[in-house]
Amino acid sequence: MKDYALHMAKTSENLSGHNVLARLWQNWQARKSVAKLEKLDDFMLRDIGLTRDQVLWAKLQPLNINATLALEECSRLTQSSRNG
Numbered sequence: 001m002k003d004y005a006l007h008m009a010k011t012s013e014n015l016s017g018h019n020v021l022a023r024l025w026q027n028w029q030a031r032k033s034v035a036k037l038e039k040l041d042d043f044m045l046r047d048i049g050l051t052r053d054q055v056l057w058a059k060l061q062p063l064n065i066n067a068t069l070a071l072e073e074c075s076r077l078t079q080s081s082r083n084g
Helices: 002-014 017-037 042-047 052-059 067-083
Strands: none
Touching: 017 052, 017 067, 042 052, 052 067
């Protein structure tokens, strides 16, 4: 996850002003999508491979990080650590 955050920070630094605004807009939309997951009960979250803590964590990421991508990465890492 640390590598992902560093990659996103470096990418954000290299973008022009217009692209930064577009990226922030996309990340804000992603955060709204993640916030909708909070309405699901724990059983439904578990069914899609997430925990409530992961959803809350993703929602609290800075706006320069896409919350859905961060949540996917977190879920993938959790699943791989459980499997092996």
